[in-house]
Amino acid sequence: MSDYIIDVAGLTKRFGDKTVVDGLNMQVNRGEIYGFLGPNGSGKTTSIRMMCGLLTPDAGQGQTLGYDVVRQAASIKREVGYMTQRFGLYDDLSIRENLDFVARVYGMDRRRQRVDAALQRLGLEGRQKQLAGSLSGGWKQRLALAACMLHEPRLLLLDEPTAGVDPKARRDFWDEIHTLAHEGITVLVSTHYMDEAERCHRLGYIAYGKLLAMGTPAELVAQSPLSTWTIAGTGASALGTTLEQHPGVEMVTRFGNALHVSGVDSAELAAAIAPYRDTPGLSFEHGRPALEDVFIHLMRQSADNFR
Template identity: 40%
Template sequence: MQRYASDHQEPSIVIEGLAKSFGQLEAVHPLSLSIGHGELFGLIGPDGAGKTTLLRMLTSLLLPTAGRASVEGLDVVRDYRALRLILGYMPGRFSLYQDLTVRENLEFFASVFGTTVTEGYSLIRDIYMQIEWFEGRRAGKLSGGMKQKLALSCALIHRPRVLFLDEPTTGVDPVSRREFWDMLQRLQQQGLTIMVSTPYMDEASRCGRIALMQSGHILQVDSPEGIKASYPHTLWAVRSERMIPLLTDLRQSPEVETAYTFGESYHVTLRTGSQGVEALRSSLHRAGHTSVSIEQISPSVEDCFMALHPSAS
């Protein structure tokens, strides 16, 4: 199995004031960021946050409006030809050839980079073993999880030094999502630098560091645990026997600062100077909720995102 070692002291990816506008729309506001060699880094945010635009600039597919960036010391604008030889890119939409078989897709992408499937097989062995039984099947006939594994194999067949993945688990089942992240972590353990975007907040825990992104801005960068530890409020999970009107009643309570849906409960923070949980319970009883559960909980990455960008709720 190939291991990616580096003697460089500089980060693998360096971003300095990078920005992108489309006419009057500022898709990515000027941002700066660095990602170390062998790091598994996540861009976490909803659709429209600017994740795809940022990845396309870093892979030389889109020219930045301002700022600069380098990957493995190569400028993403000036050195784009050399850059494309050392990076792998898996776009969000399945982009392989639907009418080619699994094996034919793999051979085609190897040939584009002047290599062969045999030469690149050591890196993709663990992934390809899961789909080689279907190597004679056309790519368009594969399940979502199998398409995902084939796309990853094609992105890795030329043994890149950096891997970029744009929302690779969107639209696949939970088991395939988990298997995919297991594969990424094994690649990262070999020293491959990986930058992956996802709208799924629960996937943040699989990354070493993450950037929370919204409306073209990076809101916070830290480890998932570091982000959760910085949450500034006490958080409560609230439920009652009348869940439909409960959210409205919570938001109308003078005790409540924020309230939003989270699974089977509502996550709530209280105002500064609030009289506390018992005052909230009493206000809900007055609103007709006779069975109220209020439990203190630890924040998730999604809770932290909501605190940083309240309008997202």
């Protein structure tokens, strides 16, 4: 049996003549929050569904929670909590009624105790009689997570769980995820948000069906070949438009009155910037790229498998 909660090699999934996931190799440790990043259509959701037994891979092998992902998919599903992108509970039932319905459908024992515990854990007790359809995005998110936790899973698979949720609700959600991980629950979460990526223990970046990079946020930045200059001050945005035309400048990212100007050839990038270093009102600082810069660079290096 693998020492990893998830340990897969060569997972491949095709739909028609399109290879959506191409030879995925991935390992996730017990009690780890593993962030799964990539652009829309990159294969994140398909990969998650193969690892939790909802889709059968066309090729590859591996284990989730010690069960074979091909031959023991039913056993995996019993011990995994899967939170989808879309809210999947009933708008015309209350919070408690939704949780009780889920517990009944899956024939759970200690049904009342499980529902009470989920309500308490996610701070839903005071709203338990409120209809789900009247909840804000953040409260719907809590309800969906509570439903995932009813059967006391060892692994949580969260597919873009904070899309459309306000910053405070996102922060509260991540505090809860870290508490769960501290208790030994493993979490695999897909996200588009860079601040959320930096909250994960390790990250995997997938683009167009291929896993391009894996490591801690600090490791991914350190391993990147990018050189980055930060240019700040009035007029930085206009300068960015000029710099985009220079050799050696691979990408320019705007942050208010600041720019990240990046390229893989440090000397050529410095030469592109040099004529503007004395521009009044602008400051120039050379340093490491941001995590977002690294991921955009990775995406640009990969071929779109749907073209």
